[in-house]
Amino acid sequence: MEEQIVVGLDIGTTKIACFIGMRGSTPDKIKILGYGRCPSNGVRFGIVENLDVTAKAIKKAIDEASDMANVEVKGVYIGVAGQHIRTDSMEAAINIPENQYQLIHQEDIVRLEEHLRKTAIIPEGHEIIHIFAQAYCVDGTMLSNDISPVGVSGNVLKGIFNVVTGNSNEIRKLIQSVQIAGYEVKDIILEPVASSYAVLNQADRTDGIALVDIGGGTTDIAVLKDDTIRFSSVIAMAGNVVTNDIVANFKIVPRLAEKIKTTLGSCLPSNVNEQSWVGIPTSHGQPRQEINLHTLAEIIKPRIETIFGLVALDLENSHNLDNLVNGIALTGGGANMKDIRDLAAFVTGVHCHIGKPDVHLEPMDDSEEQKNRMNEYNNPMYATGIGLVIHGLRFEEECALSQKAKEAEEAATPEKERTAPEIENPLPIEPTPTEEESKPKDPEPIRGWQKWIRSLIKDPFNDED
Numbered sequence: 369m370e371e372q373i374v375v376g377l378d379i380g381t382t383k384i385a386c387f388i389g390m391r392g393s394t395p396d397k398i399k400i401l402g403y404g405r406c407p408s409n410g411v412r413f414g415i416v417e418n419l420d421v422t423a424k425a426i427k428k429a430i431d432e433a434s435d436m437a438n439v440e441v442k443g444v445y446i447g448v449a450g451q452h453i454r455t456d457s458m459e460a461a462i463n464i465p466e467n468q469y470q471l472i473h474q475e476d477i478v479r480l481e482e483h484l485r486k487t488a489i490i491p492e493g494h495e496i497i498h499i500f501a502q503a504y505c506v507d508g509t510m511l512s513n514d515i516s517p518v519g520v521s522g523n524v525l526k527g528i529f530n531v532v533t534g535n536s537n538e539i540r541k542l543i544q545s546v547q548i549a550g551y552e553v554k555d556i557i558l559e560p561v562a563s564s565y566a567v568l569n570q571a572d573r574t575d576g577i578a579l580v581d582i583g584g585g586t587t588d589i590a591v592l593k594d595d596t597i598r599f600s601s602v603i604a605m606a607g608n609v610v611t612n613d614i615v616a617n618f619k620i621v622p623r624l625a626e627k628i629k630t631t632l633g634s635c636l637p638s639n640v641n642e643q644s645w646v647g648i649p650t651s652h653g654q655p656r657q658e659i660n661l662h663t664l665a666e667i668i669k670p671r672i673e674t675i676f677g678l679v680a681l682d683l684e685n686s687h688n689l690d691n692l693v694n695g696i697a698l699t700g701g702g703a704n705m706k707d708i709r710d711l712a713a714f715v716t717g718v719h720c721h722i723g724k725p726d727v728h729l730e731p732m733d734d735s736e737e738q739k740n741r742m743n744e745y746n747n748p749m750y751a752t753g754i755g756l757v758i759h760g761l762r763f764e765e766e767c768a769l770s771q772k773a774k775e776a777e778e779a780a781t782p783e784k785e786r787t788a789p790e791i792e793n794p795l796p797i798e799p800t801p802t803e804e805e806s807k808p809k810d811p812e813p814i815r816g817w818q819k820w821i822r823s824l825i826k827d828p829f830n831d832e833d
Contacts, residue, residue, distance in 0.1 A: 372764055373401065374554075375433070376562075376756025377426065377444040379416070379542065381585030381608065382626075382701065384408045384425045385750060386433040388441070389757035392730035396570075398757055399730050400745055402437025404429040413585035413604055414450030414559075416541040423548035430551065443552040445760040447559035447752050448542060449586050451604045452535035454491060457502070460484035461526040470521045472506065477517065480527050494533040498558055500597040502528045513594045530597060532558055555763055559583075560590035560600060562755035567699050567723030567748070568592065577694040579723065580679055580712075581751065582702025584608045587675055591688045599686045603678045607702040610671045617667050618659055624648060628664065629705065635672045636707040637665040672708060676715040683716070695719035701749035725754045 371390050378385045388402040406429045410422030434441045462480050464472055481499050490496065504511045506522035517525060543553045563581045564573070576593040587606045591599040607629075614625040614633075628648065634640050640662045647656040679696075683689040695718050698709060703722050713720040726746040731738035745754065 372761060373437075373439055374757055374760030374764060375430070375441050375444040376753050376758075376760060377430065377446045377546070378559075378562075378750075378753035378756060379411060379422065379426065379446060379545070380408055380583055380752070381411050381414060381606075382408055382583070383749070384411075384422075384429045385753040386426075386429040386444075387745075387750070387753045387757050388433050388437040388439055389754070389761070391761055394730075397728055397730040398754070398761065399732050400741070400754070400757075401439060401732070402433035402435070403741075403745065404432025404434070404436070406432070408584075410545070411585070414448075414583070414602075415452070415538050416545050419541060419545045419548055422545040426546060426549040426551075430549070441551060443554040444546060445555050445557065445756045445763070446542065446546060446553055447562045447756055448497065448534055448539060448556050449559040449583070449588055449602060450534070450538060451586065451602055452494075452538050453497075453558065453600075453602045454494065454533050455600045456490070456531050456533070458484060458488055458529050458531045459526065460487060460529070461524055464523055464525055470523060472517050472520050472522060472525055474518050476525055477527075480525055481529075484527070484529060484531070488531055490531070490533045493536055495536045495539065496531060497534050497539075497556065498530075498532040498561070498597070500530040500532070502530055502596070502598065504528075530599065532597075532600060554760065557756065557759050558588075558590075558600065559752050560588035561597060562759055563588070563699050563723075563751040564590055564592060564755065565758040566725040566728060566751045566755035567697055569727055570595070572694050572697070575693040576691055578683060578688065578692050578696045578718075580696055580698050581700040582606050582675070582698065582708075583700045583752075584702075587679065587700075587702070589679060589682055591683070591686070591692070593691065599683075599688050601682045601686075603675065603682070605671075605675050605678065606700075607705075610668055610702075610705075613667050613671060614664070617663075618657070620648065620657070628659070629668065630701075632659075632661060632664065633668050634661070634665040634706040635669055635711040637662055637669060639707055640665045668705065669711065672705070672711055673715055676712045679712075680716040689716070689718065692718055695721065697721060697723035699723035699748040699751040703748040722748060723751065724748055725751055728754070728758060 373390050376387045384406055386404040387400055389398045389400050392399050406425050408425055410416060410418035416422050430441050460480055460483050462483050464476060485496060504517040505526040506520050507524055511517060546553050560579055560581050564579045573592045573595045579590045581588040584607050587603040589601045590597055611622055611625045611629055614629055615622055632646060642662045644661040645658050647658050650657055698720055709720045709722060724746050729742060729745060731742050
């Protein structure tokens with residue numbers, strides 16, 4: 369059987385990262401065949417502002433990954449984030465068709481979600497990205513989370529769902545930027561959901577954990593329990609605000625400020641000696657600029673405190689703060705800042721750890737080159753890109769299984785059942801009208817009740833009143 373290869377494309381505020389991967393030796397492992405990265409200049413706060421600039425960056429990142437993997441890329445899996453993302457709790461119910469034992473089948477679950485898609489009241493200009501089931505109720509009785517409604521007997525199936533929506537225009541721009549670059553979008557997924565695939569294990573997803581993905585433009589939150597998303601939100605504050613503060617205080621370029629933040633900065637001034645200084649290069653022959661690392665930490669700390677204050681507020685308002693058995697997993701590029709775990713735990717009051725993708729990565733071989741690449745990929749900033757590869761593999765495997773099941777069902781169905789039955793009494797063929805009969809006749813006068821009926825019926829071929 370030919371190995372399935374998929375491409376994950378993380379279109380972020382500060383970087384665009386492309387990963388090409390395949391399934392590893394076990395179902396929970398993947399192998400990375402190629403990787404490409406370039407700065408993202410057309411995206412701000414997770415939203416595409418310049419399609420052409422973004423498309424060029426996308427192509428550059430994909431070309432780099434494609435060359436490394438020696439694979440031609442046609443379609444990609446992408447993530448979506450940004451301030452326009454919303455999560456709302458919704459309910460839907462359907463009647464179960466009569467059968468011998470009135471049992472609920474998987475088809476009924478699918479039908480329930482389709483019914484919700486058609487009836488959900490969502491913000492104007494938004495579209496549904498995900499539907500996450502929270503609980504099911506059969507004939508007024510709530511089922512426990514460890515019991516599937518499939519196989520339960522009942523007349524009415526009701527579901528409670530978290531419905532994630534996004535602005536249709538922003539999603540369209542994201543997709544168009546990929547298409548302009550010359551690629552097809554195979555599927556789109558919420559970025560914190562993708563990141564959760566990369567850095568969490570099954571116990572985390574089942575027992576209860578919050579994933580906090582600190583990117584360049586936004587901080588994304590996802591709470592998982594019983595292997596489903598219980599809550600998600602987006603905070604419009606992330607690593608870039610810290611970088612901008614460093615730029616303003618030390619009068620240096622953003623590229624250098626970003627490097628200083630991640631390599632020398634600390635979130636806790638108390639952990640930095642007040643006499644620690646470092647010289648940074650300047651341009652045009654100017655003398656090296658001396659930066660006090662304690663002062664740098666004092667610049668970083670207030671912004672990180674604010675971010676985690678907002679995280680704690682979202683978790684508390686959603687009634688999730690006290691239910692995180694496995695605490696908070698910090699990921700994204702912002703999670704690389706020194707002492708961020710300790711500050712996050714202090715502000716939220718919850719145990720925190722750094723979520724890295726190594727839990728699901730497997731090297732191609734035992735060579736030194738592969739070991740070095742694994743070290744490079746095992747970075748919180750790549751959680752979304754690697755998670756998109758994992759999602760893509762699952763998505764295509766599920767599609768393949770579904771197709772096989774459909775083909776097996778069709779093969780088991782007798783030929784006469786699959787063939788449309790002949791019409792026993794076909795409608796008589798109307799005779800062709802004569803020339804005299806074809807002439808237009810004077811219309812009969814329209815009566816009042818006829819006008820009323822016509823007003824209720826819209827001519828599908830004529831938009832005029």
